[in-house]
Amino acid sequence: MDTEDKHKINHTEEIDLNIDAKDSNTSLTAAQRARAERNRQKARALREARLVQRPNTEGCQRIERNAIRALDSGGGFLLEEEPAPDATPCLRPAPVVHRSEQPHCLVCELPFPQSYLFDTFDYSVCDACRDDEDAHSLITRTEAKSEYLLKDCDLDSRPPALRCVRRRNPHRSRFAEMRLYLRAQVEERALLVWGSAEELQRELEERRARRDKAADTAARRRLRALRMDVRSSLYDRTRAHHEHAFGPEIYDADADVYRRSCDCGHVETYEKM
Secondary structure, three states: OOHHHHHHHHHHHHHHHHHHHHHHHOOOHHHHHHHHHHHHHHHHHHHHHHHOOOOOOOOOOOOOOOOOOOEOOOOOOOOOOOOOOOOOOOOOOOOOHHHHHHHHHOOOEOOOOHHHHHHOOOOOOOOOOOOOOOOOOOEEHHHHHOOOOOHHHOOOOOOOOOOEEEEEOOOOOOOOOOOEEEEHHHHHHHHHHOOOHHHHHHHHHHHHHHHHHHHHHHHHHHHHHHHHHHHHHHHHHHHOOOOEOOOOOOOEEEEEEHHHHHHHHEEEEEOOO
């Protein structure tokens, strides 16, 4: 109930008290009794509206989404924070129980039942040997294509297709999710495509040289165009304020024309009738 309704109730109750006091002393007219009755009805209606109970919401269940906190990896993207021990765990493949069937780590060569890299990227490295700073760091799809000269077909179509994890773009929230790949797997795919690390490095240097040459050519072309614009503007201004001072005329008998030149280099050719 708002403040205006409360003021109305209080005002109506005061009127009723005043009218009751008057009833004890003097008789009321018909108009006064009608007005008093209307005020009583309004006060009763407002009182009943105030006493109406709101629906009980204690039994209702409030559903909230679990907020996922993001951790800055320092590599240009955000990693989702691992859930607390008491939180509902994510669905992960069951660990390999039998030791004879367990995969062997590529670093320490020891068997392990389960690891993050094995479950996520199918890469046989245990959690103890996981190196998030170098070989086992995550790179974006754009970095994989630019640093290792890979195409979309090399990442998706060439068997086996490389696994990736999807993360929200920290710079453009409206953009599509980023696909992050394991650097070690991308390096292996690049060696498979280019044959060797030396061939990949040679191709990188050649492409870098071509880009530098193209950039240098474009810069020289822009500089040449700028010089032409400056020279043409200076020439037009000089020509507009210059008055030719022609020297003596020279007759060319072979062409039957006359010529005269100015100190600025302008030569005028004409005929005489």
